[in-house]
Amino acid sequence: MVERSRTWLAANAFLAILRRDLVVTGREIVPFFLQALMQPLFFLFIFGKVLPGIGLASGNFGALMIPGIVALTGMIAAIQGVTLPLVLDLGFAREIDDRLLSPLPVWLVAVEKVLFGAIRGTLASSVIFPLGWLILGSAYTVRTDRIGTLICMVVLTGCVGSTIGLLIGTVIRPEHISLMFTLIFTPLLFTGCTYYPWGALTNIRWFQVATLFNPLTYAAEGLRYSMVPPMGGHELRTLGLFWILIALGTSVIVTFVIGTRTFYKRVVS
Amino acid sequence: MQIYKLMASISVRNLIKRYSKSKTNAVDGVSFEVNPGEIFGLLGPNGAGKTTIIGVLTTAIIPTDGSASISGIDIAQDPIQVKRRIAVVPQQSNLDRSLRVREILTFHAAYHGVARKVREELADRLLDELGLGERKNEKVTRYSGGMAQRVMIARALMHSPDVLFLDEPTNNLDPQSRLFLWERIRALNAAGKTILLTSHDMDEADQLCHRIAIMDHGKILVNDTPAELKKLIPGGTVLEVRLSVPDASVASHLTVAFRAMPGVSKADEPTVEADSGISTFRIYGESVNTLVGPAAQAALSAGAQVRDLSVKQPSLEEVFIYMTGRHLR
Known part of the structure; x- marks a missing residue:
């Protein structure tokens, strides 16, 4: 047997497991994009095109909303990209065993799941830009001078989603998977400042405070900061970038630590 | 004159496992050694502690007390090097249903750092040997129980482990598949692999094992060759x-x-x-x-x-x- 260091073995196994996930996703690329993009497609069309068209929303609503759609799409794609496979992996057949028996520490298998979910989220988010450009037409206005922050926000949103996905996937039982959509996605969606800027909520103070407990709020606000161009010479007021980064970072760390622990408890007894 | 003792392939010392929420020990002070090249059988009724022992030896279960090692490597201290040297064929199929059968083998080998050319050739050869060559690009969901079992055996061999764990390998197999599996186990053993199998099929254990430990309630009651065990019946x-x-x-x-x-x-x-x-x-x-x-x-x-x-x-x-x-x- 060739002598290999533990580090070499673990790094190799990690990359091979990541490659396995990418191969499986690559084969399911059409269903993946359908799953990720159907909802944003209609949201963009109804809220960005139809409502302003019939005078129920102002013309710049599309510009305010598209960052929210990018955040929501990325986060949900990342959550689903971790939770759904994980529930199967940890289910009755224990398909994950082969990866757990690979020469790497168990927690790295969880890290791989998170990284993979973040890649999926980033990919899904990125597709919203050409999609928005196509659907919104002239109403598509995204500033390009904060592109660095934008990329950072898209990736961070994917990480927030995938660590939440790890936590949900290790806690939820397979028979309750459908509850996930009702109990997690719906509140996440409507309290996440997806369709309205946080600053506009000042008249409903309690709700404005409530949205601060949803990581999606910070992702959407961070993307608004990096995407919405100045309107009438005024910068859009968003949550402060510093607080956004603190909140998203905290969410990633807390859900990752708890998620990895529950993952470990599920696979090692 | 010095006497050298071969390093045991599997060594288990005073192993105790109590699951949380359980009032009794699932494994209750078990010690045994398996020598290189041996087929060792762990026999016992359901719930005797066999699968828990396999779990400990394959790093999936953390023992409450005691220690275990594979080829001299302590499982608690260096699980990564242990995982490189072992392979497990579980009771039920845990094959990756998202992959095609050939990919199940090549990815398994990739996880273990086997070079691409080597793993692709080995996968093709093993699948042909096991009579699965024709259907290697299908997903395993279309396979019968016996075929899935063969895929799991092939998968276990992809990274050339020293020690093979077979947990009730012939459970739920038809007689043909069972005989085929027995032949494979003997052939693997002849090729130098150490094998630990659990079973409650006495005939199987008698046919295959060089040494057998009979377990009940988490303890090993006897540990000897099949011939010696048969002498235990009082009066015979x-x-x-x-x-x-x-x-x-x-x-x-x-x-x-x-x-x-x-x-x-x-x-x-x-x-x-x-x-x-x-x-x-x-x-x-x-x-x-x-x-x-x-x-x-x-x-x-x-x-x-x-x-x-x-x-x-x-x-x-x-x-x-x-x-x-x-x-x-």
């Missing part, structure tokens, strides 16, 4: 008496009577078949042939009807039943 032979007994008091009266016969070393309480009501008594003795007459006599005089009398040579099953009792788990 068993007389099985099947009777229609009028009522339970007669049955217990008969048990006492059988025990009192000269030359009897042990007589079990009878087991009763639910549908026919026939009671089966098992009488152990040095040469039970001489007991056939007296046993029949005792039965008749107690008012029981004799349905069947048979003398049995000890099989591993007799040893197993003798050691672990007849009650259901």
Whole structure:
């Protein structure tokens, strides 16, 4: 047997497991994009095109909303990209065993799941830009001078989603998977400042405070900061970038630590 | 003169495992060693602790106390190097249903750092050898139980492990697949692999294993070669008496009577078949042939009807039943 260091073995196994996930996703690329993009497609069309068209929303609503759609799409794609496979992996057949028996520490298998979910989220988010450009037409206005922050926000949103996905996937039982959509996605969606800027909520103070407990709020606000161009010479007021980064970072760390622990408890007894 | 002892392939020392929320130890102070090139059988009724031991040896279960090592590498201290040297064929299929069969093998080897060219050639060769070459690009969901089992064997061999763990490998297999698997296990062993298998198929263990440990309630009761184990039956032979007994008091009266016969070393309480009501008594003795007459006599005089009398040579099953009792788990 060739002598290999533990580090070499673990790094190799990690990359091979990541490659396995990418191969499986690559084969399911059409269903993946359908799953990720159907909802944003209609949201963009109804809220960005139809409502302003019939005078129920102002013309710049599309510009305010598209960052929210990018955040929501990325986060949900990342959550689903971790939770759904994980529930199967940890289910009755224990398909994950082969990866757990690979020469790497168990927690790295969880890290791989998170990284993979973040890649999926980033990919899904990125597709919203050409999609928005196509659907919104002239109403598509995204500033390009904060592109660095934008990329950072898209990736961070994917990480927030995938660590939440790890936590949900290790806690939820397979028979309750459908509850996930009702109990997690719906509140996440409507309290996440997806369709309205946080600053506009000042008249409903309690709700404005409530949205601060949803990581999606910070992702959407961070993307608004990096995407919405100045309107009438005024910068859009968003949550402060510093607080956004603190909140998203905290969410990633807390859900990752708890998620990895529950993952470990599920696979090692 | 110095005597060198080969390093054991598997070494388990005073292993204890108590699951949280359990009041008893699933594995209760087990020690054994398996030498390189041995086929070692772990036998016991359901819940005896066999699968827990495999779990500990394959890093999936953390022992409460005690230690274990593979080829001298401590499992708790260096699980990564241990995982490189072992492979597991589990009771139920845990094959990756998202991959095609050939990919299951090549990805497994990739996880273990086997070079691409090597793993692709090896996968093709193993699939051909196991008669799966034609369907290697299908997903495993379309495979039968026996075929899935063969894929798991092939997968286990992809990274050339030193030690193979087979957890009830022939459970749920048809007789053809079972014989095929036995041949494979022998061939692997001949190629130098150390094998630990669990089973409750006594015939299987007898045929395959060089050494067998019989477990119950988390403890190893005996650990020896099949031939030596068979000598454990007191007296060596068993007389099985099947009777229609009028009522339970007669049955217990008969048990006492059988025990009192000269030359009897042990007589079990009878087991009763639910549908026919026939009671089966098992009488152990040095040469039970001489007991056939007296046993029949005792039965008749107690008012029981004799349905069947048979003398049995000890099989591993007799040893197993003798050691672990007849009650259901």
